[in-house]
Amino acid sequence: MSGEVRGAEDIVHDAWLLMERKAENAIIHEPVGYVRRVIRNLIFERNRRRRETSLAPEDMPDIVDERPSVEAQIMGREAMQLVLDAIEAMPDRQKIAIRLYHFEGLRLKDVAAQLGLSLSYTQNLIAQGMEICDRQRRLGL
Incomplete structure (x- = not known):
């Protein structure tokens, strides 16, 4: 197995563990964005460690394609x-x-006011909807 493929598998594994730990403690409101952020941070951390342990800085590319x-x-x-x-x-x-709330960026109280609903009902409505989205995403992938 090539080093790049193995490295990618390690990052996916580490991301899975981090997301699983996060999901136990809190609701992830934007799962796709969260996954991207976790993987990006893991890649940056791995590259940082590689640079710190590298004996020859010229071996590292000057520009990293992010x-x-x-x-x-x-x-x-x-x-x-x-x-x-x-x-x-x-x-x-x-x-x-x-x-x-999620695509237009309105505050929760503004969404509730626009729909004529209570703040708590609106919050619950959105939370339940996000659970549905997350369940569908997990079933599909």
């Missing part, structure tokens, strides 16, 4: 489509609440 791999891009798009499909299948109020 773009996700083609495979990661495809997986990200597929996961996002699963989430979007799950949102589209939700009841109208829930769908609107999630879109206003």
Whole structure:
């Protein structure tokens, strides 16, 4: 097995462990973004350690391509489509609440006011919707 493939497997494994630990303690509101951030941070940490232990700095490339791999891009798009499909299948109020809060960036109290709902009901509606999205994403991947 090549070193690059093994390194990628190690990063995915480490990311899985971190996400599993996080999921036990808190709700992840933006799972796709969270996965990207975890993997990116693991890659940066691995590169930092590699630079610190390297005897010849000229062996390290000057420019690191921070773009996700083609495979990661495809997986990200597929996961996002699963989430979007799950949102589209939700009841109208829930769908609107999630879109206003997560995609348009409205504050929770503004979403509640726009929909004419209580703050706690709106929060619950969005949380339940995100659980549905996460469940659909996990089933699809």
